[in-house]
Amino acid sequence: MEALAEYALDIATEYGATYADVRIIQSESQNIQTKNNSVSGFQESGSYGLGVRTLLGGWGFSSTKDLTKPGIERAVRLAIETARASATCRQSPVTLLPEPPHKATWKSPCEVDPFTVSVEKKITTLLDAAKVMLAVPGITLATGELTFIREEKFFASSEGSRIKQEFIRSGCWIQANATNDDDQQRRSWPQQYGQQELAGWEMVEKWDLVGNAQKIAEEAVALLSAPQCPQGEMDLILDSSQLALQIHESCGHPTELDRALRWEINFAGYSFLTPEKLHNLKYGSTIVNLVADATAPGALGSFGYDDDGVAAQRVFLVKDGTFSGYLSSRETGNEIGLTRSGGMMRAESWHYTPIIRMTNISLVPGSAGKLADIIANTESGIFMETNKSWSIDGRRYNFQFSTEIGWEIKNGKLGRMLKNPSYSGITPQFWNSCDAIGGAEEYVHWGLPNCGKGQPCQLMWTGHGASPARFRKTQVGIARSK
Amino acid sequence: MNQEERARAIIDVALAHAKGKVDDIEITVSSSNEATSRFAVNNMTQNQSPEYERVAVRVLVDGKQTRLTSDIGPPQDIVALVDKTIYAAKLLESEDDLLRLAPAPASNLYQAVNRFDEKTAAFSPQDRADIVRQIIHTAQKHNVEAAGTCVSGERSTAIGNSQNLFAFYRESAAEISITMTAPNSSGWVKENAVSMNDLNPEALAEKASEKAIKSKDPIDLEPGHYAVILEPSAVLDLLCFLWYDFSATSHIDKLSCLLDKQGQAVFGKAVTITDNCAHPLQSGEPFDGEGQPRQKVTLVSNGNFENMILGRKSAHQLGLPATGHGLPQPDGYGEYATNIVVSGGNTSLNDMIANSERAIYLTRVWYVREVDPRTKLLTGVTQDGTFLVEKGAIKTGIKNMRFNVSLIELLNNIIALGPAVRAAGEEGSPAVVPAMQIGDFNFTERSLF
Incomplete structure (x- = not known):
């Protein structure tokens, strides 16, 4: 890879590039899907190619899987031609924040290489979980999925960086669906679309698909006859996986500096967190601390170095409730006077140019103890678990989330199960209503492997650490048809 | 060697190597070189010219099947991929009722489509930059700020199997998307076509600018039930959540909102929906993921749910003929309608505005998601040009609002339809849909801009 x-x-x-970088990536993946008692999909994939980014006043990028010298030269020349064309549509040339050249290697943690585990064992795990789900009367569809990805990436820049990284990602997911004449409900484990981590087969065993299959199946069936989520303003407790998506949408995306600079306004959207609000806006209550931490071991959004060649960092986005930082790059950081990039540039693969992406955007644990403690300290309200639907406006103000299941809270205890729970609000008002954040004992680094951004749209794996938390006087139950 | 010859050569290498080792083999070769120039704040911000070539090999052996994909390499890589796929298949359990691959259909069953423009396929970075400069110039003329994309290139798909099936398709692709931003308002347009000649960058830039300018100083409106006028792209980004409900597999799995309703009136009489890859405003291959000819299927006729689409597997399960909509197999989702045509009417957008006593005119919906699969309840927000219509005229721009709307209720509440056009959105693939005037649309909350 180095010589190429x-x-x-x-x-x-x-050819005159004032800056250039090259990423050569080799990857392999395996995906196994089951539906009821059979394998519905078994796919493996391999990829090996090169992406080259050049700067000549404007950016140019090209990629190729032809790793011969003529193939590489063709790709570089196209990137140069593209950069020259870009420069004709710029009022001023692109400039980059400085970053020292790095010569380094980095590897994600992995105890059991998932590619050494037999296919038979993987399929048995999913089918055993399906058998348990289907044994619950009323289950009409039981699905499962395992995903494993290995990626080796070599980054080299004209400034002298030479960085080798190796990632192993593993994911697992089961889902139970129940349908009757009037309704359709589902429950997922470990969360909607499953859990993914920078880890090996050990994460599949940790999440114990078979051991949790009966519970989600019984809940899916029970939801069919559960009462609807009520409508009104009430105290809301979110489980850590739903909170992870709340953080993703209402903190992660609006703190992307390219959005705040209106560079993503045509597709991904803009942000209410504009630069003049930095260090001035009371984003949340004083117990709210949110970090972008690319150094968290095993979390899906971790790495050693980003695709700008910048070392991984832990950066505060919200400190003691105040908006205090952005997800930045060498280019965008320059636009608002930062002295160093936060190191958040990544591309989905060698086919794409990097853009600002979330790393692990996490809510720092608080002092409210376990979920049970928060519930015990809540007189009346609702507890919602496992995301089902999500939507937020183009500046990340108004959001609406639905979860798979909810529970009444009365006098500090969980009461009736509720179907179709939903809540909505305005981001800073919502986070300012947060008055209890669980402790480290229930903190989970959830992985979201499918965050879409950019044109053409790139999917990225991001992480979100969270403990359960409570939000006072939240609008609940507005999502319903006639 | 042209694209088709190159793809055929790859397929022939795989077929020859697999002979005698498998019951069946299918090879799919996909490639594209679609380049995207991105601009924002009146500057080119990104410009990429990626190259994409993949080969997928599916084998059936001893009642087992699997599919492996890889970047296309030299012949020895194709051979290695075939061997690896055979090895992987043998690790699996046998499948009950595994269908052998289908023999080659008669060539006349493939609907004839020609969607390739040499000039668009060969567009250079400078050609795209010239278009971007034109759009930025229009923005500067109106004192608004331009962001968007200009896309050009081509894509192709070839599929061959051991039953003598071979099909090849290539098309060119052009797309322009623009957001114009004013101090407290914005406007958006997006169009795509086979040929860049069919897109008018200046007219699109003017249209987006006009939306931004007309919606300036938006007012707050109380959420509630309103009549609405939806531009075609807004219609597309709502209705696309319904397409999978016509898939036979979604019925077998009891996931469709139209479960057990085939033959019944499910929508208003104005609603007719077909899937037709040969429609002159459509794009995409005239064959499905197994190389089967895509057939024209009437999904909904005058409000009645008439037909599902079927891949070979779901057709076999239900004892019905396949319609040529299967996804590449093996795949649990079964099939998908990729060439939707919603029949239109003859009421123009201007007429819809003129005949409205009070309505909200939505030019774009944003971040739409399904809330309830059974009632097909969707949520989303308005964006980039939302207007209050009163007494037959646009009165003012309004601040964005969240909606919660059942698609089933929406399609039972149509007042008028515009002519069907090729529409591009951000939630669904381009389709042929009309503008719609709807009697009731539930806005549930306000946003702050």
Whole structure:
């Protein structure tokens, strides 16, 4: 890989690039899907290619899987031609924040290489879970999925960085569906679309699909006859997985500096967290601390270095309730006077140019103890678990989430199960109503592997650490048809 | 060697190597070189020209099947991929009722489509930059700020199998998307076509600018039930959540909102929906993921749910003929309608506005998601040009609002339809849909802008 990258950089420099970087990525993946008692999909995939980014006043990017010298030269020349064309549509040339060159290697943690585990064992795990789900009367569809990805990435820049990284990602998911003449309900484990981590087969065993199959199946069936979520303003407790998506949508995305600079307004959207609000806006209550932490071991959004060649960092986005930082890059950081990039540039694969992406955007644990403690300290309200639906406006103000299941809370105890729970609000008002955050004992680094952004749309794996938390006087139950 | 010859050569290598080792083999070769120039704040911000070529090999052996994909390499890589796929298949359990691959259909069953424009396929970075400069110039002329994309290139798909099936398709692709931003308002347009000649960058830039300018200083409106006028892209980004409900597999799995309603009136009489890959405003291959000819299927006729679409597997399960809509197999989702045509009417947007006593005119819906699969309840927000219509005229721009709307209720509440056009959105793939005037639309909350 190194020699190919050096060759590409030499050509880019020769053609006049003021900056160039090359990513060569080799990856393999395995995906197994089951539906009821059979395997519905077994797919493996491999990929090996090079992406080259060049700067000549404006950006150019090209990619190729043809890793011969002529193939690489063709890709570099196209990136150069593209950069020159970009420069004709700019009022001023692109400039980058400085970053020292890094010569480094980094590897994600993995106890049991998932590619050494037999296919038979993987399928048995899913089918055993399906058998348990289907044994619950009323279950009409039981699905399961395992995903494993290995990626080796070599980054080289014209500034001298030479960085090797190796990632192993593992994911697991089961879902139970119940349908009758009037309704359709589902429950998922560990969360909607499953859980993914930078880890090996050990994460599949940790999440114990078979051991949790009966519970979700029984809940899916019970939801069919459960009462509807009430409508009104009430205290709301979110489980950590739903809170992870809340953080993703209402903190992660609006703190992306490219959005705040209106660079993503045509597709992904804008942000209410505009630069003049930095260090001035009371984003949340004083117990709310949110960090972008690319160094969290095993969390899905971790890495050693980003695709700008910047070292992974832990950066406060919200400190003691105040908006205090952005997800930034070497280019965007320059626009608002930062001295160093936060290191958040990543591309989905070698096919794409990097853009600002969430790393692990996490809510720092609080002092409210366990979920049971928060419920015990809540006189009246609702507890919602496992995301089902999500939507937020183009500036990340108004949101609405639904979850798979909810529970009444009365006098500090869980009461009736509720179907179709939903809540909505305005981001800063919502986070300012947060008055209890669970402790480290129930903190989970949830992985969201499918965050879409950019044009063409790139999917990215992001992480979100959270403990359960409570939000006072939240609008609940507005999502319903006639 | 052209694209088709190159794809055929790859397929032939795989077929020859697999002979005698498998019961069946299917090879799919996909490639694209669609380039995207992105601009924002009146500057080119990103510009990428990626290259994409993949080969997928599916084998059936001893009642087992699997599918492996890889970047296309030299012949020895194709051979290695076939061997790896055979090895992987043998690790699996046998499947009950595993269908052998289908023999080649008669060539006349493939609907004839020609969607390739050499000039668009060969657009250079400078050609796209010239268009972007034109759009930025229009923005500057109106004192608004331009963001968006200009896309050009081509894509192709070839599929062949051991039953002598071979099908090849390529098309060119052009797309322009623009957001114009004013101090407290914005406007958006998006169109795509086979040829860049069919897109008018200046007219699109003017249209987005006009929406931004007309919606300036938006007022707050009380949420509640309103009549609405939906531009075609808004219609597309709502209705696309319904397409999978016509899939036979969604009925077998009891996931469709139209479960057990085939043959019944499910929508208003104005609603007729077909899937027709040969429609002149459509794009995409005339064959499905197994190379089967896509057939024209009437899904809804005058409000009646007439037909489902079927891949070979769901057709076999239900004892019905396949319609050529299968996804690449093996896949649990079964099939998908990729060429939707919603029949239109003859009421123009201007007429819809003129005949409205009080309504909200939505030019774009944003971040739409399904809330309840059974009632097909969707939520989303308005964006980039939302207007209050009173007494037959646009009165003012309004601040954005969240809605919660059942698609089933919406399609039973149509007042008028515009002519069907090719529409592009952000939630669903382009389709042919009309503007719609709807009697009741439930806005549940306000946003702050």
